[in-house]
Each structure stands twice: as C-alpha cells, then as structure tokens.
Amino acid sequence: MKKFLSFLRGLLIFAALAAGLVAWALAPWPVLLGLAVAFALWMLLTRSGQQAASVAGVGISTLSQRAGSSSVVVIGIAGVVAVLVAMLSMAEGYRETLARTGSDDTAMVLRGASAAEVMSTLDLASINVIEQAPGIARAADGRPLASPETVVAANLPIKGGKPDEDGSVQLRGVGDRAWQVRPQIKIVQGRKFETGKREVVVGSGAQRQFAGMEVGKQIRLGSEQWAVVGIFKAGDATDSEVWADADMVASTYRRGASRNAVIAKLSDAKQFKAFKAALAGDPRLQVDTTTTAEYFAKQSEQMTNVIRIIGIVVGSIMAIGAVFGALNTMFATVATRAREIATLRAIGFRGLPVVVAVMLETMLLALLGGLIGGALAWLIFNGYTASTIAGGVGQLTFDFRVTGELLWSGLKWALAIGFVGGLFPALRAATLPVTSALRAL
C-alpha cells in the first residue's frame, strides 16, 4: 500500500511537471518576468522564503567545493543549448534570407501552375500584355517598371571542388529595368554588364560558392566564355545568383524570345489585388501572380520546417540525456549533503525551503549552462555560411542567424532541464526521514 501511494505520488508529480513544462514553453516573457518577480518577493518578504534564501545561500557558496560534479550540469546543458540554437539558427538564417528577398510591392508573374521561376515560360505576346497591366509603377521615361527575366540553372565548377565537379547556379538574364525593380542591389566591385556582350555580374554569395568568380576573369557558361565584370550585393537570396544580359542568356540557352517570369514593381502594395485581377481576367493569359514576398516565403516553407523539426528532435533527445545527467549530479549532491540538510530540518527548517534551495542551486547551474551554450552557438555559428539547393535549381547561400529570440528559447530549455533535473533530488532531500539522513554518510 505504501509503495502504491508513493508510486501514485510520483505519477502525480510527473503529470504536473509535464503540464508545467508545456506551459513554460508556451509562456511569453512578461508572464515569466512576473513569475520571477513574484518569486523574488516571496523570498524577500515571507518567513519560509527567507529561510529558503539562506539555505540556498549556503548551497551556492559551497558550489566551488563541488566544482567537478557541478560543471557536469553546466557543460551538459551548455551542449544541449549550443546544438539546439545552432540548428534553429540554420533554419532561421535560411528562412530570413528568403523572407528578406521579396517585398509586398513587387509582383512576380509566372505561367500558371509553375512551382518555381525556372519551370515557367512566358512568350513574348504574354509579356507585352503583362507589361501593360494596371498598377505597375512607371519609370521617369514613362515606361512600366516590369522586368521580363530568363532563369537558367547553369553548371559551374565549385570552389575547392575536383576539376570536374560542377555545382548548379541560378543564372538570371535581365534587361535594364531589372535594376530599377530591385533597388536593393548594389554593385560593390567592378561595374554592371553591358547589353549585347557576354558579360556577367556575380552575387557575393555565388562568388563564395563557385570557382573563378573574380572581376576580370573569364568563366564558361553554356558553351561560351563570359567575362566577369562586377560583383553585386543585395543582402538576400539574389546574392546567390549570376546576372547577365537577357538576350545573351536566351541565345546561349536557346530560349528564343520567351522568358521565365516578369517581375513588376507596383506603384503601391495596395495595387496588387487589382494587378492580379487584371491578369487573371485577361483571356490572352494563363498566369499565376504572387507578390515576391509571398513567392519566397512559400519557397522556404518546407525546408525551414524540415530543419526546424530535425533541430527540435535532436535537441529533445539531447535534453533528455542532459536531464538524466543533471539528475545524477544533483542526487549525488543531495546525498553528500544529506547530513547537512537533515541537520537543517532537525533544527526546524521546513521542507519547502529545502526544496526551493536545492532547486535554486540547480537552476543557477542550468542558467550558467544556458548562457555558455548560447554564447558558444553565437560565437561559432552566427554568420556561418552554408549553402543548399533551393528553388529547385541553384545553390542558395545563406548565413546562420543566432537571434535574440533563439537565445531566449535556448535559455528557456536550459532552465526547464535544470528544473526537471533538480526537482526530484530536491523532493528526496525534503522527504528523507531526518533520523536516517542524520545517520547517513
């Protein structure tokens, strides 16, 4: 019966713990701040709170004597947080790069049911119709700011790869209006390509990924030699592309007069609905119209989710491992301090302050671990460059981004691990019969 009761109690604690952890994960920071303030007030103002503070003070001041075993908690949790934050920062960086790429006031027109730019084709007649649609902004010379573009997945040798190892780069053939449609693109080195020549400008991401992308060098695209005349930077997914004159690209890759997509700058984001409706209602066209922001968000959705899920699964398994490690250490700590704790209880300290004190100690270690892990992830991975195939065709270069939000969620994980790892040893310390604990060695 006694065994059954204690089992039931354990089960109850476990259920409460699980519910608490879920609430913890979902709670926004003001709630948590409120909790922390309430806890601090309790410690300062109530009698049992003051007791807890003094017991915790003793435990924390003797931490240095247990440096070896305490560091296990810290390092274990730091490991979990570092891996978790690193994985999530990869997903975040990927999503961010694509999210930054589009805007709400530029529209992308693709042939109907094309999942990506590269799969679409628009013939010259359609392009002319699209350019005359209402809502498109006009340049100073009165022409619509619409840029028909050719997108090709071109093979190029990878930097640092074997001589015959090719990667795929997104080669974009553009006209003069493309620069006005995307004002964020800046030439950082060299100059723009000249119309009618086999010249390319290279995005800074593509430059990092592929061999021979320096101003003044020649690269082979298609069956022709092209001169690299400039490097551009946009701070988004465009950085992974190579740009050249649309007609030259179309002739090299035998595209004729057709183009893949039309990118149009709208006079105002509000014009999008009218623009889309006008294209949808035109019997001469069969096209899909999206804002570029929406297009790139959709492109990143699946990959971001996969990376995020992997990160959380890996982080969870590691966290479970770390919880057991923390449990182990804290059980050992409680065991070595059993006599001390029992003495405290013998002279009149109640169970709650003892529980709180042990918990506080673990949470402090966890906090330290979380901070170290977050710092490690930030130092090693913030700005770390990776690349993957995106949009079905080309290498997309992106940077890992360790944001404040990620660090915060890492810290939350750390504290949750510390909480679980400290709770059971604390309960044990508070419920062990005083007499047997005093006898313990």
Next chain:
Amino acid sequence: MKYFHLIWAELMRRKTRTALTLLSIIAAFLLFGLLDGVRESFEQAGNSANGVKRLQTGSRLSFIQPLPMSLNERIAQVPGVKQVTYANWFGGAYQDPHNQIFSFGVADNYLDLYPEMAVSAAHRKAFAATRTGVLVGEGLMKRFNWKVGQKLPLQSTIFTSSDGSKNWSFDIVGTLAATDKKSGGWFDQMILLHWKYFDDSTPYNRGQVGWYVTEVKDASQSDRVAKAIDAISANSDHETKTQTEAAATASWMKQMADIGLIVGSIMGAVFFTLVLLTGNTMAQAVRERTSELAVLKTIGFPDRSVLMLVLAESVLLLLLGGVIGVALADGLGPIVNAGSNGAINVPRIGWHSWSVALMLMVGIGLLVGLLPAIRAMRLNIVDALAGR
C-alpha cells in the same frame, strides 16, 4: 569473465545512479543511431554496385537543358555500352503545385537498367500495354492512399498536356518496390510514366530527352565509355557531361548541404557531453567504493585486476546503454518516416553504423574509466581502509 558477478554487483550498488547514467548513454546513442543512419544513407546514395555500372549523361550547360533524341542510337554504338535508356523530368505535383512528386517520363527499357526497382511481371505487362499507365512507388501509394487501377490526376509544374492545361490524367497500373529496403527510400517515392505518351501529349518537348542512362559492360571501363559518350557531342550546341551515377549523386548530395559537417558537429557535441557525464559518474562510483576496493586489494587482488575491474565496469555500462540506444534508433526510424509522410527518410541502421557504434562504446568506456581505474589501482590500502 570469471569476475563478471563482481562487476555486475558494482553496477547494481547504486541502482538509481546506474539507471540514470544508462539513460544518458541511451539518449546519446539513440541520437548517434539516427544521425549516423542519415549520414550513411547520404554516403551510400548511388554508391551501389549498380550505381558504378550506370552512367548518367546530361547536358553540360545545365541539368534542366534537354538533349536531342538522336543521341540514343549513337550512345548505344559506343563500344563497352551494354544498353542505354533515357528519361525526362515531368515535374508532377499532386493537388497543389508545391506538393511535388519525383516523376519521370521513361523509355520502355528503363526498368531493365534498374534492378533495384522491383515490379511484378503482371504490373510490368500492364505498364507496357497502357499508354497512360504509371508505376507508383509503394511509399507514395501508402501516403496518398492510392489504389492500383484508379485514375491519377497530376499537375505538371513544367509541361502542358495536349489540351493546353497543366492537368494530366494517368492510370495507376502497378507499383514499384525497392528491392533494397535499406537505401531504397528514393524508389519508394517515385512515379514513372511513359516518355512516349509524355512526348506525344505535350507541345513543348518535341522529341527531346532529359538525360540518358547507360549501363556499361564492365565497371572498370566506365571512365573510357563516359569520355567516348561526351566525345560524340563535343563542340556541338548540345555538349554532354557523363559521369557514373555514384559520382553524380555524390555531387548532388554535396550541394544539398554539407551534411557530413553538420552531422559531425552535432555528434561531437553529443559525445563530449556524454563522455563528461559518464566520466563523472564513474569517478563518483570509484570514490564511493574506496574502502571496498581496498578490501579487494587486501585479500590479494593484484593492482592490474583492480584496474581491469573498474575499466570493465565502465565499458559494460556503455555497451549496455549503447546497444539499447542504437537498437531503439533502429526501431524508431520507421516511425519517424511514417510520421513525416515521406519528408524525412531515416534508413535502417546498417552493420557499418553498428560497428562504428560498438567501437565508440568500447572507446568511450575505456576513456571515461581510465582515470578512476588508475586511481583505484594506485590506492594505498592502509590509507583507503582508514578512510583518508
């Protein structure tokens, strides 16, 4: 082995602690199992015996650039070529253009070159006889609850059909199964349709081919044959690039992401944490047992035996946890796959991963046991018994 009961008794001395340590180890090796499985499947992709014998010929310009049909005859005449087939992207999607499915239009003899895809004789016959027929991977059939015999509406994200829309209709005539369940995830998720039907129906293709697949008679001749194939169209407007399937897959995988690096760094972090946790536990266990070890020495156990006892204990602990962890990963993989609806494909754990895992278990066991074991070996009996 005659001291096994001693080691076991040592482990059972503090059941909670042993259990908790064991659980940390299990968690670590569970991760190892899952991650190494993924790394392994990336490494093994296309690396089968067949993958070395098959050459892929695509356009040198870009993998989406088609090649002329006329190459088929000319490749078949290259000495050393056993047979040649071709395929084309179809870009199929089900219900939503973003719900893309690997789908290819293939030549009639395509299946002859891929013994990894098992198709029953009846299904194969039905496929050959039905112009609009498709063979669907078993994984896909399950994922969307399709049945053999039903009509299958697909959108193509690239090609229009004969009526000018992107909507195509096929008949499911059979299923594809991967003969090798371990690395066959890819074949389970594929749809094959007739290249001929595709080419006739779409106004855009006009007798062009996405890529050729060539089987060579002798794998050692692959390089020469690949060069000979590329020589056919050298300096034309459709230059080709031919490489073995293994090499092609490897370079493709490499572009997806630097999987090895990411998996490696995660694993590094996991094991660093693990070594630390277990090492600490072992140190604690030995510290607690100081007097017992002294008794052992007093009754005549030589120093070396004490060292071995402690080492064996830590290795046993790691082996126990590690084997459970990897076995768990093996069992969990299929569940993850089913849960992710084909988005993630964790393969079964092969003997290679197992052997690496076993080596790691023994290695880490020795590593973390070493310091406590040396400490135990150097124990001074008198001091230890006096509790100093």
